[in-house]
Amino acid sequence: MYICIVQLFTLNTFYMTDQETIQKLKDYTGDNGFLKSVLNGYNRWGRLTPKQMEAVKKFFTPKKPKGTIKPIKVNVDLVLKRYVARGISEEYELGKVTPITVTVSEINALTPKAVRVKGKMTFTDVGCCRNCGRDLTDWVSKASGMGPVCAKHLGIERPTTKSEIEEFNKKLKEKIEEMGEFEFWIPKSQIKNAMGPMKYILEC
Numbered sequence: 001m002y003i004c005i006v007q008l009f010t011l012n013t014f015y016m017t018d019q020e021t022i023q024k025l026k027d028y029t030g031d032n033g034f035l036k037s038v039l040n041g042y043n044r045w046g047r048l049t050p051k052q053m054e055a056v057k058k059f060f061t062p063k064k065p066k067g068t069i070k071p072i073k074v075n076v077d078l079v080l081k082r083y084v085a086r087g088i089s090e091e092y093e094l095g096k097v098t099p100i101t102v103t104v105s106e107i108n109a110l111t112p113k114a115v116r117v118k119g120k121m122t123f124t125d126v127g128c129c130r131n132c133g134r135d136l137t138d139w140v141s142k143a144s145g146m147g148p149v150c151a152k153h154l155g156i157e158r159p160t161t162k163s164e165i166e167e168f169n170k171k172l173k174e175k176i177e178e179m180g181e182f183e184f185w186i187p188k189s190q191i192k193n194a195m196g197p198m199k200y201i202l203e204c
Helices: 018-027 033-045 050-060 082-091 139-144 148-153 162-179 196-202
Strands: 003-005 067-079 101-110 114-121 182-187
Touching: 018 033, 018 050, 033 050, 067 114, 082 182, 101 182, 114 162, 139 162
Parallel strands: none
Antiparallel strands: 003 067, 067 101, 101 114, 114 182
16 A cells, blocks of 8 residues: 555745745845846846746755754645554554554655654544555444454444444544654655645655
């Protein structure tokens, strides 16, 4: 099973519009000879060439981060590969609970091959069992987001009627809060369907 990004997020920190670039150029008070020359040309002609715009934008764009970074707050649902979920279970001593589905709330480190994130077991519906990732077949499993065996692993009595679903979800939410957040690495190669700013982060 591949890690699948169900919900994307935006990071405008690394992107700059032409208008923002021009404003930064106008506000620049440093000693960079190139920028001073470009600014003089802009003041004279009222515009920048495409190459000048790209060069100025590159100068003002923050360098791509490596290793530990300032935490980036996100809200992304992931379906993890089994070995990643087992690693979380072992590190946090969760027994037979293996959080296959996780809601990531923070990205706090980057390397050329992986990202380190913080998150907790997903409470929202991601279309598969939260604990093992298998497809859910009967209506009870679909409504609770978990099969009978995995519900037993979490120590929550599985509902048998529609009226019991709400109580089950309440107990599940309490269990997820009790387990708390996990911090773990995800190989970039296992993250699919990343676009826009998310793609930029993965290329760092």
